[in-house]
Amino acid sequence: MIFPPNKLIAIYGSQGSGKTVLLRSIAGLNDKRSSFQSLRVFLNNRPIDTIPKKLVRTEITYVDASMIEAVGSLRVGEATKVLSDLSVRDLAKSAFEMINLLDLHPLLEKPQMPLSTTPSSQRTAFLALLALVKPAKVLLFDGIFDHVDDEKLNRLVEMLRSSKSKRVVLVSTRHERRFLHSADFFVALKDGKIVFEGDPRDYVMRTH
Numbered sequence: 001m002i003f004p005p006n007k008l009i010a011i012y013g014s015q016g017s018g019k020t021v022l023l024r025s026i027a028g029l030n031d032k033r034s035s036f037q038s039l040r041v042f043l044n045n046r047p048i049d050t051i052p053k054k055l056v057r058t059e060i061t062y063v064d065a066s067m068i069e070a071v072g073s074l075r076v077g078e079a080t081k082v083l084s085d086l087s088v089r090d091l092a093k094s095a096f097e098m099i100n101l102l103d104l105h106p107l108l109e110k111p112q113m114p115l116s117t118t119p120s121s122q123r124t125a126f127l128a129l130l131a132l133v134k135p136a137k138v139l140l141f142d143g144i145f146d147h148v149d150d151e152k153l154n155r156l157v158e159m160l161r162s163s164k165s166k167r168v169v170l171v172s173t174r175h176e177r178r179f180l181h182s183a184d185f186f187v188a189l190k191d192g193k194i195v196f197e198g199d200p201r202d203y204v205m206r207t208h
Contacts, residue, residue: 007164007168007169007185008164008182011172012174012189013190019173023170026138027056028053043060064144065142068120068127071127075111076126077111091108091133094133095129098159120147124147137167139160139167139169146178153178157179164184188207
């Protein structure tokens with residue numbers, strides 16, 4: 001499977017279908033017992049297992065749903081520094097338009113605010129923002145948008161699509177229809193196997 005560059009790619013499957021295993025394999029995070037152990041991942045035309053892990057972490061950013069809860073243990077300023085290496089002030093300068101689009105100004109104006117006091121949808125948008133300001137060439141969002149309402153999702157998708165010209169963006173989801181209209185490339189999984197990959201329109205014609 002070759003993921004086309006400069007695309008927003010949706011990875012769809014029900015719970016247990018293998019979405020997380022696939023994305024973690026792409027990020028070089030799975031062990032050899034993975035159901036995708038035969039998957040060979042290349043980054044800049046080099047096998048990912050031959051690249052120093054520190055360099056892989058700068059080229060690939062992986063965000064999963066567990067981070068929505070985990071980031072609640074940090075304050076806004078702490079999380080910004082830990083996850084993006086930026087101060088809140090520098091983040092506000094470098095990502096002004098994205099912050100406006102996601103209505104995150106109230107959050108960033110209070111760097112001492114514990115993230116545990118913010119709604120999960122706001123933390124999700126915040127995590128997406130911190131991933132997008134990093135210089136990574138591959139962004140992997142594993143299920144973090146599944147519980148975001150449609151209005152917030154539309155804003156996030158707009159932001160992801162504006163970012164794809166610089167990188168490959170992969171988003172996994174349990175909801176088949178949520179990314180069909182916005183993804184450039186669609187992958188469907190079942191029981192740990194890829195059952196479809198290609199144009200979302202072809203998927204619709206084939207399955208509906």
